[in-house]
Amino acid sequence: xxxxxxxxxxxxxxxKLPGIGPINAQRLAFFLLRAPNERAESLAAAMTEMxxxxxxxxxxxNLSEKELCEIxxxxxxxxxxxxxxxxxxxxxxxESTGQFRGTYHVLAGALSPMRGVGPEDxxxxxxxxxxxKEGTKELIVATNLDVEGEATASYIAGLVKSEGVxxxxxxxxxxxxxxxEHADTVTIxxxxxxxxxx
Numbered sequence: 001x002x003x004x005x006x007x008x009x010x011x012x013x014x015x016k017l018p019g020i021g022p023i024n025a026q027r028l029a030f031f032l033l034r035a036p037n038e039r040a041e042s043l044a045a046a047m048t049e050m051x052x053x054x055x056x057x058x059x060x061x062n063l064s065e066k067e068l069c070e071i072x073x074x075x076x077x078x079x080x081x082x083x084x085x086x087x088x089x090x091x092x093x094x095e096s097t098g099q100f101r102g103t104y105h106v107l108a109g110a111l112s113p114m115r116g117v118g119p120e121d122x123x124x125x126x127x128x129x130x131x132x133k134e135g136t137k138e139l140i141v142a143t144n145l146d147v148e149g150e151a152t153a154s155y156i157a158g159l160v161k162s163e164g165v166x167x168x169x170x171x172x173x174x175x176x177x178x179x180x181e182h183a184d185t186v187t188i189x190x191x192x193x194x195x196x197x198x
Contacts, residue, residue, distance in 0.1 A: 007033065059130070061106040061123055063088045071095075071104060078102045080137040084127060084156065086110050086144060094142060102140070105130060110148040111155055124156065131160055138166040145172050 002008070007029055014025035032040050056062070057069035064070070071077055081102030085091050091104050109122040119125070131139065139160055143149035157167045173191030183191075 056106075060104050061088075061108060061126070062091055062104060076101070079134055081140065082131070082134075082136045082138070083140040083142050085142050086149065086152070090142060090144075100140075102138075103134075107143070107152070110143055110152040112148045112151075119155065122152075124159070127156065128159055128163070131163055131165055136165055138168060140168050140170065142170045145170075 003011070010029045010032070011022070011025045014020055014028050015022055017025075020028070032043070053065045054063050055065070055067075057064045057072055058067050059072045060069060062069040062071060066073070078101050082105055083091075083094060083100060083102055084105045084107060085094070086107050086109060088106055091106060094100050094104075105123070105127045107122045107124065107127070109117055111117055111119065111122070130136070139156070141153040141156055143152045143156075153169055161167055171194055173187060173194055
């Protein structure tokens with residue numbers, strides 16, 4: 001016996017979400033089916049509103065419901081230090097620490113010649129324009145610590161160092177609570193290279 005077509009359609013849509021496989025999609029679909037109508041309607045309304053009102057900040061390309069995001073419109077942020085990230089969720093991860101008080105620039109991706117993503121496909125041009133216009137003194141490159149993130153970091157560093165900007169990279173190495181015996185050799189090597197004085 002097959003599920004009703006509307007239930008199958010919902011399961012298929014849920015399976016398209018990241019981290020949701022067929023079993024979890026079925027569980028979620030049955031949860032929503034059993035839930036009061038108000039819960040399903042509230043979820044649908046929240047998704048519709050999010051898609052309707054969220055835009056990219058016109059300055060840094062963060063997520064926002066206004067032309068300028070909360071960070072760009074905050075005069076207390078240090079505009080001389082900018083942190084460049086690949087995606088908005090990376091920005092939110094850094095913000096959650098409460099330790100960075102500068103501004104951001106969201107690239108919307110990373111360089112990937114294998115996938116046909118070049119400098120013109122992400123917001124590198126806009127980054128260079130902002131650095132020139134805003135008088136950035138330090139650029140913290142917080143792209144992912146993978147091949148694409150490293151390539152993007154190197155490319156950006158080559159472009160902006162000629163503008164007299166100090167370019168730094170987020171630290172790499174053994175995570176807090178991690179042990180050397182479980183770390184790969186590249187991570188251990190980066191930890192040795194990035195050592196700091198105690």
